Amino acid sequence: MANDADDDTGVSRRNYLKLGGATLAGVSFASVGSAVMDRGSDSENSASDGDTVLVEGGTVVTVDPDRGILRDADILVRDGEIDAIGSGIDAPAADVVDASDSVVVPGFVNAHLHTWEAGVRGVAGNWSFLEYLEKMLGEISSHYRPEDAYLGNLFGAVQQLNAGTTTVLDWFHIANTPDHTDRAIDGLADAGIRSLFVHGPPGDDSAKWWSNSSEPHPDDIRRLHEERFPSDDGLLTLGMGIRGPDYSTDEVVTQDIELARELGIPASMHIGSLGSGGVSKLDELGLLGDDLNYVHGNRLTDEEFQLIGDSGGSVSTTPEVELQMGMGMPALGDAIDAGATPSVGVDIVSNVSDDMFTQNRMALQVQRGLDNQPTVEAGEQLQDVSLTAHRALEFATIEGARALGLDDRIGSITPGKRADITVIDADDLNTAASHNPVETVVFQSGIENVDTVLVDGNIVKRNGLIHNPTAQNHLDRLEASGRRIMRESDL
Numbered sequence: 254m255a256n257d258a259d260d261d262t263g264v265s266r267r268n269y270l271k272l273g274g275a276t277l278a279g280v281s282f283a284s285v286g287s288a289v290m291d292r293g294s295d296s297e298n299s300a301s302d303g304d305t306v307l308v309e310g311g312t313v314v315t316v317d318p319d320r321g322i323l324r325d326a327d328i329l330v331r332d333g334e335i336d337a338i339g340s341g342i343d344a345p346a347a348d349v350v351d352a353s354d355s356v357v358v359p360g361f362v363n364a365h366l367h368t369w370e371a372g373v374r375g376v377a378g379n380w381s382f383l384e385y386l387e388k389m390l391g392e393i394s395s396h397y398r399p400e401d402a403y404l405g406n407l408f409g410a411v412q413q414l415n416a417g418t419t420t421v422l423d424w425f426h427i428a429n430t431p432d433h434t435d436r437a438i439d440g441l442a443d444a445g446i447r448s449l450f451v452h453g454p455p456g457d458d459s460a461k462w463w464s465n466s467s468e469p470h471p472d473d474i475r476r477l478h479e480e481r482f483p484s485d486d487g488l489l490t491l492g493m494g495i496r497g498p499d500y501s502t503d504e505v506v507t508q509d510i511e512l513a514r515e516l517g518i519p520a521s522m523h524i525g526s527l528g529s530g531g532v533s534k535l536d537e538l539g540l541l542g543d544d545l546n547y548v549h550g551n552r553l554t555d556e557e558f559q560l561i562g563d564s565g566g567s568v569s570t571t572p573e574v575e576l577q578m579g580m581g582m583p584a585l586g587d588a589i590d591a592g593a594t595p596s597v598g599v600d601i602v603s604n605v606s607d608d609m610f611t612q613n614r615m616a617l618q619v620q621r622g623l624d625n626q627p628t629v630e631a632g633e634q635l636q637d638v639s640l641t642a643h644r645a646l647e648f649a650t651i652e653g654a655r656a657l658g659l660d661d662r663i664g665s666i667t668p669g670k671r672a673d674i675t676v677i678d679a680d681d682l683n684t685a686a687s688h689n690p691v692e693t694v695v696f697q698s699g700i701e702n703v704d705t706v707l708v709d710g711n712i713v714k715r716n717g718l719i720h721n722p723t724a725q726n727h728l729d730r731l732e733a734s735g736r737r738i739m740r741e742s743d744l
Contacts, residue, residue: 280415282725283718306330306710307344308674311352312690315666316359316650322690328357330672333710337668350705350712354680356690356698358646359665360419360447360673360706361609362653364569365521365548365598368423369402369437371409372735376744377604382526382578388744389603390426390463394456396741399432404731406440409602410448411724414713416608417703419447419673422546422569422598422657424494424521426453431473438481441489443723445713447673449657451521452477453494466501470509478516485517488709490659492546497522498531503538510540519658521546521569525553526580532557541566546656548598550588551581558584562591567656571600572615578604585620585648586639596656597648608700609649617645617695642695676705 308328315321320338327342328335373393377385397405406423413421423441428434434452441448452474454462461468474493482491493516495501495509500523513520524531526549533556535541543565550558550568561568568588575583588595597616599607606612617640624639654664663673677698679687684702687693706714713720 280412280724281718283715283720304332305344305347306350306672306707306712307342307347308350308352308357308676308705308707309342311355311357311676312679312687313338313357313666314646314690314694316647317665317667320667326357328666328672328674330674330707330710333672335666335668335670335672338666348712350676350707350715352676352705354678355704356677356679356687356694357666358417358675358677358694359650359663360675360708361417361613361649362596362657362659362664363413363418363421363598363609364546364567364596364653364656365571365600366409366413366421366423366607367426367601368409368413368421368441369397369405369425369427370601370603371412371607372397372401372405372731373738374602374607374735375604376739377601378577380578380604382580385578385601385604386459386463388742389601390456391459392744393738393742394427395429395458396738397427397429397433397456399430399436400730401734401738402427402433403436403440404727404734406437407444407724408440408728408731409607410441410444410446411719411721412602412607414444414446414706414708415703415719416610416700417675417677417706418609419675419706419708420449420654420657420659420663421446422449422451422492422521424451424453424548426494427456428453428471428473429455429457431476434473434477435481438477438489443721445488445708445711445721447488447659447663447671447708449490449492449519449659450482451492451494454496463496463500466496466505468501469505470495470512474512474516478518491516491518492657493518493520495520495522497524498534499524499527503534506535507538507540510545514542514544519544519546521548523548525550525557525584526575528552529554529557532560536560544658547593549575549580550584551575553584553587555587555591558587558591558593561588562593565594567594567596569596569598569656570616571598571612572619573605573612574600576615576619582623583616583619585616586623594652594655595648596653598653610694610699613645613649614695616648617642642689642692645695646691672707672710674705674707675703678702678704
């Protein structure tokens with residue numbers, strides 16, 4: 254940060270820390286045993302698991318309509334909860350995070366991610382949607398072993414934290430065996446991220462599971478509900494990833510949704526990428542509800558979006574994937590117009606960037622372009638821009654939290670909520686000068702500006718360095734895993 258003392262070499266203290274860290278795959282890890290101390294703290298430059306943290310002196314964009322934007326504000330965190338927000342908070346025993354010259358926002362919520370694909374990052378950049386179904390779900394996924402699922406989820410989640418995302422909806426559709434599922438959950442836990450783990454079908458036979466499937470959801474989800482997710486108030490909670498009417502029979506759709514409701518967990522489905530009619534089918538079957546999350550929805554009709562909105566459902570758009578793969582234009586505006594909860598996600602890092610800065614900015618600007626087009630076609634000049642930067646920040650925070658059913662816990666910086674917080678440097682070359690903090694975050698910032706990240710009050714990234722010895726020590730395993738999977742897939 255700007256007021257970090259420089260040594261006589263002219264290297265800033267923050268840059269010194271980064272130079273002293275282990276830089277792997279674009280993620281800077283803190284060196285084990287680093288003796289560099291964080292200013293205002295008695296601890297080493299490491300992740301904090303203390304009871305009290307003070308995020309001090311930042312410009313706090315609360316995304317709370319009752320609190321707005323607070324300048325030179327402090328956030329006091331006790332036992333993982335936001336205890337107070339104000340100026341000059343006195344907390345002598347707290348671990349202090351210096352947020353001066355920074356914008357502090359709620360941790361981003363990635364509303365749709367197939368986290369396991371981190372092991373095959375960057376192989377699908379030229380694929381259409383049908384090629385993806387054939388190659389990823391028809392071939393690559395069948396070669397994943399339980400440890401591959403663990404490594405993909407561990408490193409995929411760590412990179413989300415590195416990019417300022419504190420919560421992901423992890424849509425896991427390589428549940429090839431119970432061991433695959435358990436190790437994927439272990440990966441999320443070892444990353445230290447908050448996640449709605451959405452248990453999907455196996456990835457060992459695409460024809461069986463993704464083509465008018467008559468196979469009901471794997472019964473292993475009952476074991477998960479009882480053994481791995483006995484409560485719904487931890488960092489990791491359980492959801493169900495169903496094929497839905499686009500990919501399974503009416504009988505299976507009914508059974509799957511009824512099972513999710515029996516277990517009291519939300520259900521998420523990919524829908525509307527191949528055509529319309531899926532939501533109308535759900536309505537016909539009497540299955541609509543506010544516990545359903547609809548992913549993509551590009552080709553749904555206006556009437557179907559209205560059904561989603563009227564029933565209290567949420568829509569997750571993943572703009573970069575949808576534009577590349579030929580699914581159709583992102584449907585963010587359709588969801589908003591219908592009163593559905595709009596949210597944004599990354600989807601698959603096998604072909605697109607995995608940070609919410611990119612995806613949220615793309616979602617906003619594509620929707621602005623769609624909204625502007627009638628004026629352009631009429632030969633007129635635009636008078637007002639449709640969606641604001643602040644609204645876009647809501648898509649990536651509180652709206653994403655609503656889509657996951659977690660808005661009572663996260664999504665805004667509000668006393669009483671869990672302390673999921675991202676601190677973004679506003680004095681870096683690409684962010685200074687920060688005249689409007691929201692526009693700095695939405696339009697100017699990227700992964701490189703994410704200085705500090707807290708999840709449930711624990712500091713998982715500090716001074717630009719990720720603190721996760723497990724991930725730091727096993728990156729070579731991820732690389733070896735990905736190479737073997739691609740070799741066995743013969744692609």
